[in-house]
Amino acid sequence: MNHDAYPDNYIRGILNSVKSIAMVGASPVNVRPSYFAFKYLAQRGYDMIPINPGHVGKELLGKPFVASLSDLGRPVDMIDIFRNSSHIMPVIEEALTLDPLPKVIWMQLGARDDAAAAKAESVGIKVVMNRCPKIEYGRLSSEISWMGVNSRTLSSKRAPVPTQGMRLSLNRTSVGGGDTAASDRAAKNKSEQS
Amino acid sequence: MSDRLPGFSTLAVHAGAQPDPTTGARATPIYQTTSFVFNDADHAASLFGLQAFGNIYTRIGNPTNAVLEERVAALEGGTAALAVASGHAAQVVVLQQLLQPGDEFIAARKLYGGSINQFTHAFKSFGWNVVWADPDDIASFERAVTPRTKAIFIESIANPAGSITDIEAISTVARKAGVPLIVDNTLASPYLIRPIDHGADIVVHSLTKFLGGHGNSLGGIIVDAGTFDWSAGGKYPMLSEPRPEYHGIRLQETFGNFAFAIACRVLGLRDLGPALSPFNAFMILTGIETLPLRMQKHCDNAKAVAEFLAGHPAVASVSYAGLPSDKYNQLARKYAPKGAGAVFTFSLKGGYDAGVNLVSKLQLFSHLANVGDTRSLVIHPASTTHSQLDDAAKVKSGAGPDVVRLSVGIEDKEDLIADLEQALGA
Ligand SMILES: Cc1ncc(COP(=O)(O)O)c(C=O)c1O
Numbered sequence: 001m002n003h004d005a006y007p008d009n010y011i012r013g014i015l016n017s018v019k020s021i022a023m024v025g026a027s028p029v030n031v032r033p034s035y036f037a038f039k040y041l042a043q044r045g046y047d048m049i050p051i052n053p054g055h056v057g058k059e060l061l062g063k064p065f066v067a068s069l070s071d072l073g074r075p076v077d078m079i080d081i082f083r084n085s086s087h088i089m090p091v092i093e094e095a096l097t098l099d100p101l102p103k104v105i106w107m108q109l110g111a112r113d114d115a116a117a118a119k120a121e122s123v124g125i126k127v128v129m130n131r132c133p134k135i136e137y138g139r140l141s142s143e144i145s146w147m148g149v150n151s152r153t154l155s156s157k158r159a160p161v162p163t164q165g166m167r168l169s170l171n172r173t174s175v176g177g178g179d180t181a182a183s184d185r186a187a188k189n190k191s192e193q194s
Numbered sequence: 195m196s197d198r199l200p201g202f203s204t205l206a207v208h209a210g211a212q213p214d215p216t217t218g219a220r221a222t223p224i225y226q227t228t229s230f231v232f233n234d235a236d237h238a239a240s241l242f243g244l245q246a247f248g249n250i251y252t253r254i255g256n257p258t259n260a261v262l263e264e265r266v267a268a269l270e271g272g273t274a275a276l277a278v279a280s281g282h283a284a285q286v287v288v289l290q291q292l293l294q295p296g297d298e299f300i301a302a303r304k305l306y307g308g309s310i311n312q313f314t315h316a317f318k319s320f321g322w323n324v325v326w327a328d329p330d331d332i333a334s335f336e337r338a339v340t341p342r343t344k345a346i347f348i349e350s351i352a353n354p355a356g357s358i359t360d361i362e363a364i365s366t367v368a369r370k371a372g373v374p375l376i377v378d379n380t381l382a383s384p385y386l387i388r389p390i391d392h393g394a395d396i397v398v399h400s401l402t403k404f405l406g407g408h409g410n411s412l413g414g415i416i417v418d419a420g421t422f423d424w425s426a427g428g429k430y431p432m433l434s435e436p437r438p439e440y441h442g443i444r445l446q447e448t449f450g451n452f453a454f455a456i457a458c459r460v461l462g463l464r465d466l467g468p469a470l471s472p473f474n475a476f477m478i479l480t481g482i483e484t485l486p487l488r489m490q491k492h493c494d495n496a497k498a499v500a501e502f503l504a505g506h507p508a509v510a511s512v513s514y515a516g517l518p519s520d521k522y523n524q525l526a527r528k529y530a531p532k533g534a535g536a537v538f539t540f541s542l543k544g545g546y547d548a549g550v551n552l553v554s555k556l557q558l559f560s561h562l563a564n565v566g567d568t569r570s571l572v573i574h575p576a577s578t579t580h581s582q583l584d585d586a587a588k589v590k591s592g593a594g595p596d597v598v599r600l601s602v603g604i605e606d607k608e609d610l611i612a613d614l615e616q617a618l619g620a
Binding site for chain 1: 199200204205208209210212213214215218240243244245246247248249255257259260263264267268269270271272273274275276277390391419420421422423436440441442443447448449450451452455456459
């Protein structure tokens, strides 16, 4: 997979197929990006599991915190990692000990570790880096264009009415829209420098 | 489900606009409302806390305006955009995110006269200090960089003389200095030049001009290229530091490559207040649907008019980058191969009086202070748009006393030439 620019179909396929998501680094602090994403994805119907050893015994929006991936005790479709690039590898190594393996490993905005990604991909896991599933879901469902974001999709079909707790369609036939090549290039240059 | 990239004209018609979710209306509805109901208390809190996407109040966002924002973002190749009440409002909102009192920004000397005024006087009172540089001398930008420099501001095609700026060369200076390059792309429109492809980090427009295109609505827009790393060096606390306005959110960390557009919305527009009317957004959106057609005709007409003027005995000189003999023709071929825009100046052998005489005799060209209308427009900058500048600054910005500016419209070029011919005649 080319991790500089993902085809919409790749992202759409992932968000349409996964049902359970374990979020590593989920924060109970309601201004942290992980909290935003956790809440949003839960509202959109994903089965969310917060992972954070510092909060075991507490709950995040009604879901009990789990200490680590090894403590999950159940299969998950996707692992969403809210950690810096330098902390990705150990999480991937732990994820690779799970049985069954997760189908997808997703690294948050700003996080990218190509070696860790290659390791996961070598055992058939799909990887997304430096993206936010909340933003991608909002983009492909066209909910996000309410914020003036370039969704990079076009459609002559009615958009869904976004209401709380509703799973939105990501499947409207849409052609590609405006490109954001300069931004993709800048992200690539940054990851090559670091 | 293909990922094929549509062309510019398709984006101009479709980007951002889908049939209305509830009614199926195909044209973008004018959501002429101040406010939007919440589903419940939690939804309201999520919206106010920036946790959910959605509408609250039209000063912060409006669905009609959002279509306009996505459309221009797509046309410019940016990640997101924010529409505001005017081009000038766009400039204030952008710089408010970047500068603290005592900071500096470098601006090209060749700018719309209103921008020169805004930067020199209004911004000075905010403690934002403009340092001028000469777009024909790239080294002057390098020399102007200091530790307090927070941004560089240029026009792609500069008002009034239609000169072309070497965006790539100046973007190299900006990158070296670690500051974003802001390009005012008003006179080119993305049909002629896409500054982000040449290294711009932020694009601003007066939508009042070619994008709206019909001389009927004020508007402005800010496009985020998604290219700048706001956290490097800690120079941009509005984006990199926890914001007390939002209980400690860090915008770049939360919104990634469209954090600048969000900052402009939730810190700029929300608090400064220059919101665009949804009605104006609708008018401008309708204008944008024909941008490629209009812009080509504007350019073709402008070239014909410039050629006519260049051959007229009463004309001393024509400054139009589309003419092969023009100083900026090389840059025009590189940056604007489809046409060098439709705003340019010429000077008359008879000086100031001949300029005044010409303006009074024209029958089709309207004498007014605007550009980028379907109608052809004429003005004498020295006595109007650039009148607040002193004589030296007038000449430096391309608006000397003998200079007349045209904004060539989309009428039949033969009629425009005939009008100029009769007015120059006797
Ligand atoms: C190049 C340029 N930038 C900005 C502006 C300001 O735009 P507005 O009048 O929409 O505030 C103008 C207006 O003439 C302009 O020509």
